[in-house]
Amino acid sequence: MIDSCPRTECVSRQGESDVDLDLGERADALRARLREMLAELLPADWSGSFSDDPRVRGISRQVLDRLAEEGLLTIDWPPEYGGAGATLWEQAVVREEMWAHLEPRGPQYMGLSWVGPTIMAFGTEEQRATHLPRIGKGEAVWCQGFSEPEAGSDLGALSLPATPDGDGWTLRGQKIWTSYATIADWCFLAARTTRDADSKNHGITIFLLPMERAGVSVRPIASMMGPHHLNEVFFDDVRVTAADVLGEVDEGWQVIKYVLGHERIGIPRYARDERVLAELGEVAATSAGGAGVNFVRALVHARTARLLNYRAIALREAGRLTDRVASGARIASIQLDQEVADLALDVLGPAGIAPTPGDGILGHAEDVYRYARSATIASGTIEIQRLLVARSLMSEEAQ
Template sequence: MGAAATELRGELRGLVARHIPPDYLGAFTDDPADLETAQGFCRILAERGLLCLAWPEEYGGRGASVWEQTAVREEMWAAHEPRGAQYMGVNWVGPTIMRHGTGEQRRRHLPPIARGEVIWCQGFSEPDAGSDLASLRTAARRDGDGWLVSGQKVWTSYATMAQWCFLLARTSRGERRQQGLTIFLVPMGDPAIEVRPIRCLMGPHHLNEVFFNDLRVTEADVLGTVDEGWKVVQEVLAFERVGIARYARCEQLLQAAPEVLGGAWDDLPAELRVRWARMLVHSRRARLLAYRVVALQNEGRVTPGDAAAYRIAVTRLDQESAEVLMDIAAFAAREGERARRFRAEVADHWRYSHASTVASGSIDVQRILLARALLGAK
């Protein structure tokens, strides 16, 4: 990535060391202080122009390269993502508004994202439309000069804390299910929106049901063109799937294992050390696939198959490395602060890994997308 990225990594690691507690495992725990830590850290990054580093200066960035932004992404995920939910606004909500939003939408939404002041959630999945997103039923029906939106979303991360929702709804029926879908940018504080948290293994705040009860939206809330939202969604999903650099966390934990175990490392079963080495190779494979997609996105040539190949590699890595790390952690000393933190980090990684092959499109759908790309099918 070059000298600029190396210097940037050093700056980011210094900021994490100064502002993030050693026991921090992410923003979305039972302790509200963890979310405040993340929000405060985002403001620190924003003040230094590091939160939206690759954004144009006119929108609050520094006009840096996509590779410098990739370095930020990797350093954040290696440190348990101290930006909290901001990665969503930074990685794809903001860039999508830049490309498809009106001047007023850019002025309204981009500065708060660049300052780290606003959290977004994504209103895509529904009870009967998860991996098959185009079959969604949430509908926006015409009402005067706007629409009334009714329906249900599910598995909506951060909905309890988000101020805005990137909402996909059906506005008409076409020959194909992908036709007639429209994206709306809607405030989560509207009384026509009801959020019901779903308790799960990953803890609070992550998963929610969201109900829209005749939510009024207008032309000013439409992102892009009415009935042509599917084109934007395809672009969004590619950016979302690559924007989460969980391979960096996997590699950080794998690299930490020998140091944490110390002399006990040599006592590990040979088969377990082989599995550990294999996971290091797989983490670097996922990193290289991510770099390939970043390069293609930068050139405007990325396809669903490219993103799917990366997504398959990184989600498999997530789960397989978690199993290896749990086995290794069992050999760590029972005493000592570093060993305790390592076990906590590994347990956290293991919990999250269970959802990795389902979140942002199931691995089965990713395999279908990749197969279609390889076979030239539509």
């Protein structure tokens, strides 16, 4: 396998000092420890957690329990919230190894990567006490109620109304494309509490909503991606109160920006893609046509995506992460995802269509290909990411 943690340096021009991206011996040891654990726990036919098979859920549960037992599940969380207080780089290693092994944590990666940290940053003491222990043990499944039929990646255009009603609000409307909604315990929900003619971003409020609350219903959307990826969620006179609000009423845009900052660099797709390339290398070298050249090109792009993500992590650690850097890293990662998936099926040909348990990640090349189709849409389309980069560059030119 290609070394997933190269000893390399990347110079950042975002500040006065350079950023050293040598992850060091602790990161190398952690990576080896995780690989040994996953080799022990994952079966040869493991193809990821998006499945209705109870066996798959059971395997994810085993992985979560083992990670928690060894203090790795919430490795980067502060000790006061049950974490190990590790560095962002150690967190990156855990994320990389999980995604390189088709995310055996299942839907819990959302709670661990951004729901929990967001509640730490904006939640009340009661909300922290209620949610963080369950997230930290991998016992609560969350879904994200952001996108709507008329507001996909443009979150400022969301219109699900939260209408004032006594000591709270009433929700009536719909969300769409909501992953894991059929099995989620909680929804991280954005709704509109005020319409502000001067700013579409003002007037949004975040609610922490239990999915079992009266009036909430879910309808799966059949797709080529398989179960649990896409769902519609309907709110039929659902009651919410001040106790459900995360952060300040009408100021949910600040929470959303915090979430997106974590989400854009929280899924290291490049790690899975590097594993595909590692297994594909020998096959590509002996293939006819331009497969060898395309393989080398994809490998260069994989290294580029990794370094761009590492720069974003370094700048977050320094408190200087910008939308431009985060979006730039994401653009490289999602384009790489589709490039590598396309290359894998091109090289493997008909053999890549049928699952082949025990044949590494290439045994699931068709599943990797289907998953990659959504890469440039999910968590903010590539067009939105490019727009954020362009606006940042134009702002710099104007200064």
